[in-house]
Amino acid sequence: MQFGIATFLTDYGIEPVDLGRAVEERGFDALFLTEHTHIPVSRRSPYPGGGELPRKYAHTHDPFVALGAIAAVTERVALGTAVSLINQHHPVNLAKEVASVDRISRGRFELGIGPGWNTEEMRHHGVDPARRTAAMLERLAALRAIWTQDEAEFHGEFVDFDPIWSWPKPTRVPPVLIGGGGPTVLDRVVEHGDGWIPLRLRLSELDAFAARVRELRDRSAGRYRSVTIFGAVPTPEALESYVEAGADRLLYALTDQDGPGARDATLAELDAFANLIN
Known part of the structure; x- marks a missing residue:
């Protein structure tokens, strides 16, 4: 089992470089960042978590810029997105951004992707x-x-370009983790992904989750596809349950912190997570 951190890295919280160093110093295996390019003021799309949309959604750093900075001050920790809304990027631009982060990090980047939930954001x-x-x-x-x-050239329904030159190439084709938990997500993981990243599983859902992990492994035809849980419950009992269910990596989500004490509060929370896994 590996352990990592997932967070909405904001302009009012801990600085990206400080967070990257702190995550690696405490022995975590991974650091994943969320993404929203913006949040439409209309707010017609309901927040999936219920209630008002948290402030952090509109204040996130660009994950690829932030991860590039973090890559430059770390040596070991895996870096990724949980998840990137790749529909909101042109593939030519995004391919170069991902390859650049992968090169700077010397092959430590993983691309978590999802289609998103905010329909106004998509339409923009x-x-x-x-x-x-x-x-x-x-x-x-x-x-x-x-x-x-x-x-490379590509001619499809949504993407179309004639032959191009585009370097740098990544050190490897970055592992792609498919986000989501709907009824067809495993089809996408098996056909298009290197791993699955379900979001915020309730402990009451773990029996059904374990069955889906078994299905994923059965359908993978000898090719191992990893399972990373975003927003794992930080208790020893939950950790044991995740292991039994077949998860490969847990990402603990940091609390949104603001104000003069934001950095210290985040570091204290990292210490608590580190004590749990150690």
């Missing part, structure tokens, strides 16, 4: 919410073409 980027999953998978295919071909 020209994405049809009804086709968001299909668009996501096509963009992923375009990314892989750019990463692996010296003269």
Whole structure:
């Protein structure tokens, strides 16, 4: 079992470089950042967590810029997105951003992806919410073409470009973790992903989750696909349950901190998580 941290890295909380160093110094295996390019003021899309949308959603750093800075001051910790809304990026630009972070980190980057939930945010980027999953998978295919071909081209429904030159190439094709928990998510993981990243599982859902992990492994035909849980419950009992369910990595979510004491409060929370896993 590996252990990591997931967070909404904001402009009012701990600085990216401070967080990256602190995560690595405490022995965690991974640091994953969330992504929203912006939040529409209309707020017509209901917050999936219920109630008012937390402030942090509109204040996140660009994850690729932040992870590039973190990569430069760390040596070991895996760096990733949980999750990147890749429909809101042109694949040509995103391929270069991901490859750059991967090169700076010397092959430590993992790309967690999802279609998103905020339909107004999608529409601002020209994405049809009804086709968001299909668009996501096509963009992923375009990314892989750019990463692996010296003269990549792609002609699809959502992405279309003639042969291009685009370097740097990543040190490897970055592992892609497919986000989500819906009835068809395992189809996407098996067909398009290197791993699965379900979000915030309730402990009451772990029996059903364990059955899905077994299904994923049965369907993977000898190719191992990792399972990373975003927002793991930070208790010893939960940790044991996650192990029994077949998870490979747990990401503990940091509390949103603001004000003069934000940095110290975040470091104290990291210490508490480190004590739990050690």
